[in-house]
Amino acid sequence: MVFFYILLVILLVIFTASFILRPGEGRRGVSLTAPASPEAAAGCPRGGRPPLSRTLLPLFEQGKILEKAGVCSQIAFTRYLQSGRKLGPDPQLWLQDARFAGVPVRVYRPRAPSAGLRAGAIFFHGGGWLYCSIDSHEKICRYIARESESVVVSVGYRLAPENKYPAAYEDCLNATIHFMKNIEHYGVDAARIIVCGDSAGGNLAAAVSQTLAGGSDLPKLRAQILIYPGLQAVDFNLPSYQQNQGVPLLIRKHAAFFALQYLNGDALHMQEVLEGSHIPPDMRLKYRKWVSPDNIPEKFKARGYKPHKPREFKAEVFEKVKRLCEPNLCPLLVEDAVVQQLPESFILTCEYDVLRDDGLLYKKRLEDNGVRVTWYHLEDGFHGIIGLHDYRGLSFPAGKRGLDRIVKFIKGL
Structure with missing residues (x-):
């Protein structure tokens, strides 16, 4: 059988x-x-x-x-x-596998000589905290390093459900701190250090950026690059979640599934989280100023949106999932005092992506708190398209456009 x-x-x-x-x-x-x-x-x-x-x-x-x-x-x-396959040598890049604070990383350095120090980007791969690896995002990191002429460090953080929250966050934070303390070994300018990530990696980049924002013993981050990031688990009924609930590569129910697997190592309460019965009324009221369809521009509701009334609050579910409200897991819920200290930001969103509105809401929070934001929206993009800019014979031009905008942003720092 x-x-x-x-x-x-x-x-x-x-x-x-x-x-x-x-x-x-x-x-x-x-x-x-x-x-x-x-x-x-x-x-x-x-x-x-x-x-x-x-x-x-x-x-x-x-x-x-x-x-x-x-x-x-x-x-x-x-x-x-x-899982990606490890590519062969790159004529334009030096590649080095190493460990930063015990965390596996791959360092990409341009072979061409540089007149000065380079920008350094720490990259966290996506995959819902459950999937993907350094190898799966190899082409993305090589492209960014080659085209922006910067040093890129890809971090192989521990995956859920074997390693629950905050394992991935801690690995990314520790690897970033190690890099910041040892940049002289990589020819990186201390004034041009960037955290970057796609999807769950964008979540991790935002969380690491927030943690480092108030520190004084390390170089200040120059920027954060958030590529269709998932930033909250309070409301899975925002316009983008309704409009794109069945659109690949990330469907609505999987967004909740991944968050719960990362948090608890299971998805036992996925339906309650999707319906909104996992958040107490008083906390929902507090978060509404940050996570609300009212903060989404009307043009993004044109494809259809029906206001959602959360189901009756279930205290027993909240007890199991209450850490979903921690900023290190849901960066959109951090206080304004932290947001005000964040570095210049680049946010990429896709029209056909359940996480589109997470990016839009964070963009608004950053701008409302005086943080400079470069926003690039792929009108014909869907979740994961950056990784499909050149994938096993498939080529999505929108993915390359997004990558080129990221490269342009890095070169402009």
Whole structure:
């Protein structure tokens, strides 16, 4: 029976992959250019299911078959699908694997001589705190290091659910502090140190930036770069969560699933969190000034939004998930006194992304507190598109546009 399940999954993977890379396309490359309509931009044609949903998401769901068969967990299977392969040498970069404060890192340094010290970017990969690795984000880090002529350090933090919150945050913080204390070994300018991350990595970058904001014994961060970050777990019914609830690569229920796996190592209360019954009324009222659809510009509600009334508060659920309200896990909930000390910021959001409004809300908080923000919005982008700028034969021009804007921001510091 186990053999049958394994064979079935292999066939499903091959079948699904045939829709992603048809014969010959893996050799030539497939360029997915800007579509003619907003629906097509998200991969959501009118009256049909999103093409990406029919291809990429089933790959992740197939892990359930192996889990039920007792072969491996769904998380382990998805990690296998998302694991990147280590690339060969780069003619323009020196690569070095090391450990910073016990945390595995990979350092990317331009080979070309520099007239002065370089900018240094500490990069935290995305993957919902559960998935991905240094290798999975290798192309992104190489691209940033090459094009911005900066030193990039990619951090291989511990993953949930084996390592629950705050393990990932602590690894990222400790690796960053180590780098800041040893920048002379890497030719980095102490006045141009940046924290950067995508998705869950953007969450970690925001949390690390907040922690370091008030310190005086380390160099000040020059900037933070937050790429479609997830920044709160209070309200999963904001406009972007409603509009894009089924749009890959991150669907609404998975956003809550990842946060809970990171927090507790399970997702037992996912439905209550999605419905909003996990936050006490008094705390919800406090957070409403920061996490509210009222703070989202009206143009972002045009694709549809229905005000949501949270379900009745469940105290027993709150006791299990109350640490979701800690700023080190949900940076959008930090006090204004901390926000006012944050460095210049770059925020990238995508129209077809459940996390779009997290980025918009944080942008507003930063600007309201006098922090300079460069905001770049991909009207035809979806969650994870940066990693698909050049992925195994697929090419999404919007992903490259986003990366190029990040490079431009770094070079301008």
